[in-house]
Structures are given as structure tokens and as C-alpha cells.
Amino acid sequence: MKHKLPLLFLAVAPSTFAVPLLAHHGNAxxxxxxxxxxxxxxxxxxxxxxxxxxxxxxKNESGEVTHWIVEASAPPxxxxxxxxxxxxxxxxxxxxTMIQVKNGQPIGRFEGDVTLNGKPFPPHDNGSSGNSKGDPxx
Amino acid sequence: MPKRCFFSAILLIALLSLPRLLHAQxxxxxxxxxxxxxxxxxxxxxxxxxxxxxxxxxxxxxxxxIWNAAAExxxxxxxxxxxxxxxxxxxxxxxxxxxDESKIPHPLPYTPLGLAALKTNKPGVGVRAxxxxxxxxxxxxxxxxxxxxxxxxxxxxxxxxxxxxQVLLLYQFYDNWRVIWTDGHALPDPKEAEPRWNGYxxxxxxxxxxxxxDTVGMNDKTWLDNAGRPHSGDLTxxxxxxxxxxxxxxxxxxxxxxxxxxxxxxxxxxxxLHRLPDDFDVQEFFCAPSETADYNKLIGTPASVETPQK
Numbered sequence: 001m002k003h004k005l006p007l008l009f010l011a012v013a014p015s016t017f018a019v020p021l022l023a024h025h026g027n028a029x030x031x032x033x034x035x036x037x038x039x040x041x042x043x044x045x046x047x048x049x050x051x052x053x054x055x056x057x058x059k060n061e062s063g064e065v066t067h068w069i070v071e072a073s074a075p076p077x078x079x080x081x082x083x084x085x086x087x088x089x090x091x092x093x094x095x096x097t098m099i100q101v102k103n104g105q106p107i108g109r110f111e112g113d114v115t116l117n118g119k120p121f122p123p124h125d126n127g128s129s130g131n132s133k134g135d136p137x138x
Numbered sequence: 139m140p141k142r143c144f145f146s147a148i149l150l151i152a153l154l155s156l157p158r159l160l161h162a163q164x165x166x167x168x169x170x171x172x173x174x175x176x177x178x179x180x181x182x183x184x185x186x187x188x189x190x191x192x193x194x195x196x197x198x199x200x201x202x203x204i205w206n207a208a209a210e211x212x213x214x215x216x217x218x219x220x221x222x223x224x225x226x227x228x229x230x231x232x233x234x235x236x237x238d239e240s241k242i243p244h245p246l247p248y249t250p251l252g253l254a255a256l257k258t259n260k261p262g263v264g265v266r267a268x269x270x271x272x273x274x275x276x277x278x279x280x281x282x283x284x285x286x287x288x289x290x291x292x293x294x295x296x297x298x299x300x301x302x303x304q305v306l307l308l309y310q311f312y313d314n315w316r317v318i319w320t321d322g323h324a325l326p327d328p329k330e331a332e333p334r335w336n337g338y339x340x341x342x343x344x345x346x347x348x349x350x351x352d353t354v355g356m357n358d359k360t361w362l363d364n365a366g367r368p369h370s371g372d373l374t375x376x377x378x379x380x381x382x383x384x385x386x387x388x389x390x391x392x393x394x395x396x397x398x399x400x401x402x403x404x405x406x407x408x409x410x411l412h413r414l415p416d417d418f419d420v421q422e423f424f425c426a427p428s429e430t431a432d433y434n435k436l437i438g439t440p441a442s443v444e445t446p447q448k
Contacts, residue, residue, distance in 0.1 A: 029441040048429040080181020101441040
């Protein structure tokens with residue numbers, strides 16, 4: 001069940017990021033000059049401090065599976081934007097736009113659009129302090 | 139028929155009691171219709187919500203309430219608001235790897251000792267950000283932020299309550315709190331007092347809307363801000379809380395540490411906190427060492443190695 005989706009590994013046009021999403025654990029590990037978009041099947045969603053993280057598996061055309069970990073911000077920041085401890089469950093299909101660590105590991109930070117089972121996620125943003133798309137809130 | 143009468147009486151009593159029982163579940167002085175559902179884990183609104191806000195006059199000698207510090211930039215990820223650790227032509231990015239802060243627009247007045255202490259702190263952000271794996275920010279290992287960093291980094295929501303002899307501040311980040319004595323406690327001699335993460339604080343009203351606090355006795359294990367600005371054990375901090383109106387509280391924080399800084403400087407200058415509704419439920423924000431260890435194992439460490447492990 002985990003590896004049904006074909007890989008959709010799309011290098012999106014490079015862009016410059018004015019503000020990193022996360023800050024207090026250091027930003028130097030990430031490549032802010034390029035966003036990538038990856039699709040796959042969720043294996044685990046961890047709701048924790050200092051940051052939450054999503055684990056999902058992406059399969060390429062030759063069937064190789066990459067285990068991705070993408071970190072989000074802290075629960076108080078993202079819960080105000082419509083995320084919750086039960087936002088994702090194993091088996092969900094996700095497409096994640098992110099920045100990746102410079103060393104090439106399959107580790108990223110959410111930075112841009114997310115789709116969950118074909119629908120935009122989160123379903124709403126109440127304009128609270130902290131914004132997943134660029135406000136300077138770790 | 140006595141049995142039937144008995145059950146009828148019981149039923150009648152139960153029916154007559156029902157409205158009273160239902161009403162007892164509501165808050166005092168309310169009716170069922172007036173009670174609105176309360177939510178949990180609320181997030182503070184963004185700054186735009188407060189633009190043009192009209193407010194009632196400030197209450198006299200009262201700071202109590204739940205306050206939104208995040209809306210005006212209380213997280214302060216790039217260093218204290220009045221002295222951000224950024225280069226002039228890169229107002230947002232983390233540039234990093236600069237040897238000192240001499241090229242930032244508004245450098246702090248370090249003493250030689252202060253400058254030496256600055257260089258031992260390796261922040262993950264700002265003009266002096268170091269590379270992966272080299273950050274030594276104590277907060278990253280769940281150490282307490284300490285005071286005053288708790289107002290200069292991750293200053294999100296703070297609840298303030300007053301008793302007859304104390305003002306209590308309950309900070310959301312890392313679920314920390316401070317006690318400010320208002321009963322005539324004298325500040326201890328910092329050379330004699332046991333060093334504390336949050337120091338020793340006393341406060342007083344200087345007018346009906348202005349409350350000032352002096353704090354001494356902080357240990358020297360903490361940073362002042364996210365950019366790694368240092369302080370010594372000689373640090374003293376002066377806070378001024380000014381209640382502008384019912385919905386706005388302004389905070390000014392002045393740092394005085396003659397060992398590390400040539401003169402006192404303001405880290406916050408009339409920084410606005412906005413009052414949140416009384417039913418605002420503050421989400422917990424503990425730093426759990428076990429969760430942090432998991433984070434470092436899965437993300438922090440593998441993200442920091444120069445060459446991926448095969």
C-alpha cells in the first residue's frame with residue numbers, strides 16, 4: 001500500500017525565498033534557491049516540538065523508493081493555519097513543495113503548496129500570526 | 139394505586155428539575171442561548187486584524203489578560219527587533235559566516251569582553267550564522283530560554299495575571315513563567331544570590347498605566363536573542379509595561395550589562411502586545427527532550443552532515 005504512486009519528482013522553476021519558514025534551528029543546511037515538488041504516499045505524521053514532520057515514500061519510474069522527511073513548523077504555528085495532529089494518515093497521497101537540504105539527503109522543509117489526496121492543504125488559513133508561505137514565524 | 143401515585147410524583151419532580159439541571163451546566167449568569175462553543179488550542183491573529191482597531195480606555199493599574207506578542211514580530215528570529223543581525227542589502231536572508239557584526243546597520247556597543255563572548259556563540263541565523271552542525275544555541279537542546287530572551291525570541295502569547303503581591307507572566311514558548319514581586323521585596327545582591335535562569339524581579343506602578351520591573355541575578359548560560367548576542371552575570375534588565383488602552387500594552391526592554399556593553403541599549407522599544415479574548419486557549423509549547431532527540435536523529439543530524447551517509 002505504501003508504494004503505489006509513481007514518482008512525480010518535478011523540479012519546479014528556481015525561485016528566491018525572502019524569508020525562511022523555520023528559523024530557530026538554523027537555516028544554513030537548506031538550499032533556499034530552489035523549490036522542488038515531490039509526490040508520494042504518507043507513512044507517518046509526527047506532531048511534536050520543536051517541529052512537526054511528515055514521512056512519505058516516493059517511487060521513481062524504475063520502482064526505486066525514496067523515504068522523504070519534510071519538516072513543518074511548530075504545532076502552535078501551523079495549527080493556527082489549519083494543520084492538526086491528525087492532518088495526515090498512513091496511505092494518504094501527498095504532493096509537497098519544499099526546499100531540500102544542501103547535502104542531497106531526502107530531507108526538506110515545507111515551502112509552498114501542499115495537496116492531500118488531490119485537494120489543496122490546508123483547507124483554510126485564518127490569517128493568524130505565522131504563515132506557512134513566508135511570514136517570518138519559526 | 140399508591141404505587142402509581144409514587145411514580146407519578148417522581149416523574150413530576152424530574153420534569154420540574156430538568157431546566158434547572160440544564161442551566162447548571164452553563165457559566166454563571168448565562169442562558170443556554172448565550173453560551174457559545176469554546177475552542178481549544180487557539181492561534182493568535184495576525185497584525186492586520188488590529189489595524190484601525192478602536193478600544194476602550196485602559197483600566198487603572200491592570201495588566202491582566204492574554205496578550206498576543208506574535209502579531210508585531212515577537213518571534214524576532216533575526217535578533218532583537220531594535221538591533222537585527224542582518225546586512226543592509228539583505229534585510230531578510232540569513233547570510234551567515236560573517237566574522238562579526240560590524241557591517242550590520244545598527245551594531246551593538248560591545249566591550250572587548252562582550253565581543254569575545256559574542257564570538258563563542260554560534261547561532262543558526264543572522265549575519266553570524268554558522269554552517270550545519272556547528273550551531274551551539276542552548277535552546278536547541280531544550281535549555282530554558284531564560285530572561286530576557288523569553289521576550290526577545292519566540293515571544294508569542296503571554297498571559298498576565300495579578301495577585302495582591304505579585305504579577306505573574308505565563309509565557310507560551312517552552313511553557314515558562316516569571317514572578318514579579320510587588321509587595322516591597324528588595325532585589326537581592328546579585329553577587330550573593332543564587333543565579334537563576336529567569337533572575338529575580340520586582341515591579342511597581344509609576345503611574346496608573348505604567349508598570350516598571352527591574353530584574354537581576356540571571357545566570358550566564360543563556361543568550362539574549364536568536365542571533366547569539368551574549369550577556370554576563372552582571373546583566374540587569376529594566377522593563378516598562380505601558381497600558382495604552384484596553385486592548386494594547388506596550389513593552390520596552392532595556393539591557394544593561396556594563397561588562398559586555400558600553401552603554402545600556404533597548405532591545406524592545408514600545409513593542410505592542412494586543413489583548414486576546416478572555417476565552418483564548420493557549421496551546422502548550424513544551425520542549426520535550428525525547429521529541430527533540432527524535433528530531434535531531436531524523437532531521438537535524440542527517441541534514442547537517444557535509445556528505446550523505448550511504
